[in-house]
Amino acid sequence: MSGVGPVEPGEGTRAWDDIEPPPPTGHEQAQGHPAALYYARHRRAVLASAVAAVLLAGGGYLYATRPQPPPPAVGPYPSQVVDVTYLGEEGSPRNAPRGSFTFAVRVTALSGPTITVVEVSQPYAGLSLTSMPKPPFRMRTGFGHKIVVTMNVTECANTPRNAGLPFLDVTLRNTRAIEDHSYILGERYAHDLSEALQVACSNDPSSLAKR
Amino acid sequence: MPGKGLLIVRQRSLIAITAALAAGALTLTACGSRDDDGGSDSGSDGTTVVIGVDAPLTGDLSALGLGIKNSVDLAAKTANKEKTVEGITFKVEALDDQAQPSSGQQNAVKFVADKDVIGAVGPLNSSVAESMQKVFDDAKLVQVSPANTGPTLTQGTDWQNKKVRTYKSYFRTATTDAIQGPFAAQYVYNDAKKKKVFVIDDKKTYGAGLAATFTGEFKKLGGKVVGTQHIDPDSKDFSAVATQVKSSGADVVYYGGEYPQAGPLSKQIKAAGSKIPVVGGDGIFDPTFIQLAGKDSTGDLATSVGAPVEDLPSAKEFVANYKAAGYKEDFAAYGGYSYDSAWAIIEAVKKVVEDNDGKLPDDARAKVTEAVQGVSFDGVTGKVSFDEYGDTTNKQLTVYSVEGGAWKPVKSGTYTG
Numbered sequence: 001m002s003g004v005g006p007v008e009p010g011e012g013t014r015a016w017d018d019i020e021p022p023p024p025t026g027h028e029q030a031q032g033h034p035a036a037l038y039y040a041r042h043r044r045a046v047l048a049s050a051v052a053a054v055l056l057a058g059g060g061y062l063y064a065t066r067p068q069p070p071p072p073a074v075g076p077y078p079s080q081v082v083d084v085t086y087l088g089e090e091g092s093p094r095n096a097p098r099g100s101f102t103f104a105v106r107v108t109a110l111s112g113p114t115i116t117v118v119e120v121s122q123p124y125a126g127l128s129l130t131s132m133p134k135p136p137f138r139m140r141t142g143f144g145h146k147i148v149v150t151m152n153v154t155e156c157a158n159t160p161r162n163a164g165l166p167f168l169d170v171t172l173r174n175t176r177a178i179e180d181h182s183y184i185l186g187e188r189y190a191h192d193l194s195e196a197l198q199v200a201c202s203n204d205p206s207s208l209a210k211r
Numbered sequence: 212m213p214g215k216g217l218l219i220v221r222q223r224s225l226i227a228i229t230a231a232l233a234a235g236a237l238t239l240t241a242c243g244s245r246d247d248d249g250g251s252d253s254g255s256d257g258t259t260v261v262i263g264v265d266a267p268l269t270g271d272l273s274a275l276g277l278g279i280k281n282s283v284d285l286a287a288k289t290a291n292k293e294k295t296v297e298g299i300t301f302k303v304e305a306l307d308d309q310a311q312p313s314s315g316q317q318n319a320v321k322f323v324a325d326k327d328v329i330g331a332v333g334p335l336n337s338s339v340a341e342s343m344q345k346v347f348d349d350a351k352l353v354q355v356s357p358a359n360t361g362p363t364l365t366q367g368t369d370w371q372n373k374k375v376r377t378y379k380s381y382f383r384t385a386t387t388d389a390i391q392g393p394f395a396a397q398y399v400y401n402d403a404k405k406k407k408v409f410v411i412d413d414k415k416t417y418g419a420g421l422a423a424t425f426t427g428e429f430k431k432l433g434g435k436v437v438g439t440q441h442i443d444p445d446s447k448d449f450s451a452v453a454t455q456v457k458s459s460g461a462d463v464v465y466y467g468g469e470y471p472q473a474g475p476l477s478k479q480i481k482a483a484g485s486k487i488p489v490v491g492g493d494g495i496f497d498p499t500f501i502q503l504a505g506k507d508s509t510g511d512l513a514t515s516v517g518a519p520v521e522d523l524p525s526a527k528e529f530v531a532n533y534k535a536a537g538y539k540e541d542f543a544a545y546g547g548y549s550y551d552s553a554w555a556i557i558e559a560v561k562k563v564v565e566d567n568d569g570k571l572p573d574d575a576r577a578k579v580t581e582a583v584q585g586v587s588f589d590g591v592t593g594k595v596s597f598d599e600y601g602d603t604t605n606k607q608l609t610v611y612s613v614e615g616g617a618w619k620p621v622k623s624g625t626y627t628g
Contacts, residue, residue, distance in 0.1 A: 077522045080593070084627055123401035162431040165393040167401075167624065179623075184394065184606075186628010 075113045078172035079181035082115060082139075083108045086185035089192055090148055093132075099200030102150040103192060105168065105185070109139040118178065119171040120149060126158030127151050136173075151193075156201035162194050257298035258571055260560065262287055262553055263322040265315055265333035265343065268307035271471035274499055275335050278543030279357060280305045283332045285529075285536055286553035296561040298569055304328070308339050315339035319346035319354075328352065329571075329579055330556035332549060337361030338416040340381070348378040351577040355555050356383040357548035360391055360493060360516065361420050365600040374600060380580045382555065382601040384548040384592065385516040386608065388417070390626050391492050392424025394608045395465070395514045398622060399490055400432040402610075403512070405463035409438040409456045411476070412467035421492045422467030429465075437461045442472060449476045453483035462487055469494035474503020481507040488512055496544050501613055511613045512621075515544055517592050518607045519620045523547075529591040551590035555597075559583040 039046050087104040096102065109115040116138050120131040131149045139145050149168070153159055160166050166189065167182040264283050266276035280303075287301035304325075306318040315334050322328045323346060330353040334340050337359045344364065347354045356364075367375035370389065399405045408429055412422035419441075426436060438459040440452045453476075456464055464480060466473050466489055473495040480489060489504075489511045496515040501508055520526045526547055533542050542549075559582035564571060572578055587596040593605045606626035611618040 076524045077518075079623060079625070080518065080522060080524070084625075086628070123397070125401075158433070160432055163393075163397070164428050164431055165390065165397065165626070165628075167397055182394075182397075182622060182624035184390065184624055184626040184628065186626065189628065 075174055075176045076111075077177050077179060078109075078112075078115045078174045079179050081110045081112045082170070082172055082181070083110055084168065084170060084183040084185070086189040087146070088188070089196075092150060093148075096150050097152050100150050100152050101193060101196035101200065102148060103189070104146055104148050105183075106144045106146055107139065107170070108144045109141045111141060113175050114141065115139050116173045117145075117147070117170060118173050119169075120147060121169045121171070122151065123167055123169060123182075124158060124160050126153060126155035128154050135171075151196075153197065153200045156197075159197045159201065160193070161197045161201065163190055166190055166193055257300060259300045259302050259327065260329040260571070260575075261302045261304050261325060261327040262556055263318075263325075263328050263331035263333075264303060264305035265308050265318045265322075265331060265339070266305070266335050267310040268305060270309050272310045272335060272469060274497055274540065275358070275543050275545060276307075276310075277540040278546045279333060279335065279549040281536075281538040281540060282357075282529075282533070282542050282546040282549035283553040285533055285538075286550045286557065288536070289532065290554075290557045295557055296564055299560060299564060299571070301557060301560075302327075308334055308336075310336050310339065312336075312339050312342035316342040316346060319343040323347065323350040323352055329560060329575060330355065330583075332357065332552045332556070334359070335545070336415075336417060337364060337420070340364050341416060344378045344381050348380040351380060351574075351580050353380050353382065353556060353559070353576070353580040353583050355552035355583065356381075356385065357545045357552045358385050358493070358516075359383050359417075360385055360388045361416050362387045362389040362424075363416075363420070365602050376600045379584075379601070382552075382583055382597050384551045384555070384590075384595060384603045384605075385493070385545070386603055386606040386626065388421040388424050388492065390606055391514050391516070391608055392421050392426075393428035394624055394626075395490060395492065395512075395610070396425050396428035396432060396434070398514070398610045399463055399465070399512070400429060400434050402622065403463070403488070405488075406433070407435050407437045407460060407462045408465050409440070409459050409461035409463075410436055410465045410467070411440045411442060411452060411456075413444040413469070413472055414441045415444065415468065417492075417494060418467035418469070420467070421494075422465060425465050425467070442468070442476065444468065444472050447472070447475045449479045450483070452476070453479040453485070456480050456487075457483045457485045461485070464489045466491045466495065470497045470500035470503065474500045474508075477504040477508050477511055481505075490514075493544060496611060496618060498617070501616055501618070504613075506616070508613045509615075513611045513618065514608055515611060516608060517548065517605070518609055518623050519611075520547060522620075522623075523592065525589060525593060526591045547591035551592050551595045554588065554590055555583055555586050555595060558586045558588055562586075 085106045087106055090102045090104050092100045092102040116136050118136045122129050129151050131147050165184045168185055169182050171180050264280050266279040267273055268276045284303045287303045290301050308315040308318055322331050332355055335358045340356055340359045362370045367377055410422050410426050412418040473491050477489040491513050493515040496513040529550055559579045562582045563578040596604045598604050609623040610621050612621045
């Protein structure tokens with residue numbers, strides 16, 4: 001006899017004998033391993049906890065391996081969604097130097113996030129350029145913005161007086177990138193530019209001297 | 212050992228828990244929409260039509276040709292998987308033209324003779340296209356090239372004065388040398404600040420035509436042509452012309468031709484003592500050029516059709532699908548354009564079938580040719596549609612420079628005229 005009797009039921013406890021089968025014998029007896037003893041006394045709680053743990057683990061696994069939504073789409077490069085169209089000649093501004101060539105283009109951001117026109121330029125050494133509205137300015141997507149460009153001859157020897165496909169360079173910026181893009185405005189622009197430059201350089205003695 | 216009654220109760224509990232867990236897992240799994248749709252490459256019934264591919268699949272230009280073939284294959288597989296045309300399965304048959312006009316013509320005859328062929332993609336070379344156009348046109352069989360840039364193919368021989376379309380069955384998704392040559396001239400003269408050019412070409416339709424359009428614009432801008440020469444494309448010894456370049460005082464060389472010759476030409480020009488850039492068109496825009504030209508090719512330039520693929524959001528899916536398909540060869544310079552060429556045919560077949568109560572009509576070839584003229588869709592390379600000459604309406608070009616042993620984009624332009 002060990003001399004250690006069963007623990008007296010305390011407050012809030014009750015005897016299990018009426019619903020429990022006879023206590024196990026041998027090494028599986030409740031009075032054996034403390035874990036077994038604990039399990040025997042709190043079987044429902046242990047099972048409920050185990051179920052909860054397994055469900056939690058399973059749910060966690062499924063959550064962790066759930067199909068991921070695609071990452072937010074990166075916007076397009078600005079040059080891919082901007083259209084620039086030559087509209088034709090315009091009257092030169094009052095303060096423009098004699099022999100200036102003024103024309104208009106329509107710039108349209110076709111889609112995507114807001115695009116800013118950072119700069120309008122041209123690549124020819126003998127010309128300078130101003131434009132209205134003055135860059136930088138933001139474009140409303142889907143809306144055609146008219147830009148009036150005035151070119152001034154600075155040195156006739158370096159003007160594209162007969163270029164077949166002259167460029168107009170536009171620097172564009174959006175959340176994706178800042179890009180210099182050349183727009184080749186076509187034959188009508190080439191014709192108008194050539195004609196204007198020939199007139200400007202034919203009539204300007206100072207320019208003629210530099211040829 | 213527990214008593215039998217307890218064991219049964221516990222077993223029941225475990226079974227119930229397991230069942231609950233299994234049901235929960237299944238429910239949760241079902242809630243997730245994993246995209247394992249497991250589509251197949253072809254339908255099990257309906258009509259099978261063939262998209263022919265003509266390109267150089269062997270020889271020096273096969274890197275470009277195999278990229279064309281694989282990209283068309285990807286388009287057909289995609290259309291079959293997505294059932295783009297209900298009741299129609301697309302099959303691809305590729306023939307090797309070895310970049311030879313005579314082989315291209317024979318291939319065109321074979322495609323025409325095969326009643327299942329509904330359209331063809333190719334070729335790579337403008338000279339090969341010239342030999343194929345009439346064969347296809349007589350049979351009203353549509354041909355869409357992803358790579359031809361010679362202006363005469365769509366706009367007639369007198370295109371500089373009066374544009375006349377000769378063949379209504381011919382279309383292309385690449386822009387023409389009427390733009391590419393001047394685009395290169397503008398960049399070389401204005402941006403690279405080169406004023407004296409030595410112009411070389413390989414005497415072929417593409418090379419000579421491109422050199423001519425470059426030269427015309429370069430002179431108009433004020434540039435000086437200090438020498439011209441033709442090379443024999445069957446030779447790899449260009450030492451004589453390299454010496455001429457050296458003595459000409461040129462600050463840039465423009466070459467109209469393709470990379471198998473351009474690479475050794477660049478190498479030999481530098482070896483002769485001219486440390487000046489060699490510039491070419493889309494025909495030299497391939498990594499093989501850099502391999503052939505060696506490390507001194509740094510600073511050489513090429514223009515190519517379209518924008519760099521990495522700049523195009525529309526190309527991402529194509530690039531990913533091409534990789535996933537496991538093709539051995541790179542899609543190369545014309546992959547996106549080839550996919551779009553094939554897709555133009557697929558879109559046309561779709562329209563023809565839908566207009567004919569879901570079936571191909573008896574005169575399907577003629578109807579498909581007509582329908583290609585009217586296609587308009589968002590492709591890999593951007594909006595795909597054709598103008599009154601059969602040319603693409605998407606006219607972007609990019610200048611690339613050899614830097615660190617690879618082609619790097621330096622400037623892009625868009626023709627909006």
